[in-house]
Amino acid sequence: MLLCADIGGSFIDFALVHPDGRLEQRHAVPTPVDDAESFITALETLCAPYPALPLHIAIAGVENPQTGHVHAANIPGILTVPLREKLSLRTQRVVRIGNDADCFALAEARFGAARGHRNVFGLILGTGIGGGLVLDGQIVPGLGGVTGELGHAPVVIAPPFLTDPDEVAATVPLFRCGCGQSGCLDTIAGARSLERLHLWAGGTPETSHAILRLWEEGDRQATRTLSVWMTYTSAALAHVLNVTGSTVVPVAGGLSNSDLLVQTLDRAVRDRILSPTSQPLLRRAILGKDAGILGAACLGPELCYDPC
Ligand SMILES: [Zn+2]
Structure with missing residues (x-):
């Protein structure tokens, strides 16, 4: 014991x-x-x-x-x-x-939604975006103790080729991240960041839960916001899957309570990875607390x- x-x-x-x-x-x-x-x-x-x-x-x-x-x-x-x-x-x-x-990724790989898979990327869609990588039943120890930190993937970049002020204004802004960088996935995809993104996209102040509910109901503004969220989050995750060869992604965190969000992200990711599959890769985590x-x-x- x-x-x-x-x-x-x-x-x-x-x-x-x-x-x-x-x-x-x-x-x-x-x-x-x-x-x-x-x-x-x-x-x-x-x-x-x-x-x-x-x-x-x-x-x-x-x-x-x-x-x-x-x-x-x-x-x-x-x-x-x-x-x-x-x-x-x-x-x-x-x-x-x-x-x-x-530990979340390891637990889901050993006892939970990712049992039986060698390569597992655990994804947390919560207040922040986090992750953990498990290969052959082991956490992968990274430089400085860091691995799986998808939230700090620098996905939003300033396009150097845009000079038209209208075009520049239409790009997603480089929000500052808590890690000291700008443009990390966390700055647009975490729960609080989704609320900020919704405001930037022209929406009214709403909680992340309300934005997801509106999106599920087909609200036009929430659909715009989630379209940006989906584009960046699926890109970062597709990159992770191409590099790590993960065959399953257990998903936890408050945003994962939306089945539709997990399913839509799963389809978006499968559309963007190199090895096409008809089988879902993302699935809700089952171990909770x-x-x-x-x-x-x-x-x-x-x-x-x-x-x-
Ligand atoms: Zn960061």
Whole structure:
């Protein structure tokens, strides 16, 4: 068995995980976000009744493999400590840390909508756009700990050949992204960005849910907005599939609650990839709130598996 924690900016979701994915003793405690000592103590307390069981963590952040520092925007207090090393020392056990989007992809590949596939790209269409890449049952460790970050694909570019002011005004603007770049997919495709895109396209202020509902009802303005969204999101995702050879894309996040959005994006992506297929590639994820904990469980050799 393993101890697994899914750590967000508000709560630490904690459970014992059996090799078959069953969860036990699940409970949540508030996440201490402002200082590393309180954060480490909270996990030490959770682990104390279970000596020696490995601790696996899914966190909304990235562990730098060189420094061991975990950059998690919602938990600034842990930024400057080598977290895994400190936790391992204090809790006297093996500790593994994974990015939450990577853990989501791993969980869906192992236990969820992508079971039986070797190459899996997990896509999150939520407040932000995220992703995780799993090959042969393993997360792909990237440069600086980063892989699968589709949201920061620089898809919107300033066309250098346009000089007519009307044409320039008609192009999607280069919105600034939280990562410091401009024109990332996240700046037009996340839930808040979709609302901004809708305003830019001439719509009235609406929530992302309302925009999707209007689009599903055939509203002309929402159709314009979603047409831009679909063009850029499908382009970025087609690029990912051509490069990674992923044969299935489990989709999670608030925007994925629209079946029509997932189906329309699936068709748009299949129209743009090199290898045509009549089989849907995108499918709704099925693990919901369990994905973080179950993905964390798969970070080490304990639950390693052959996907086929
Ligand atoms: Zn970005």
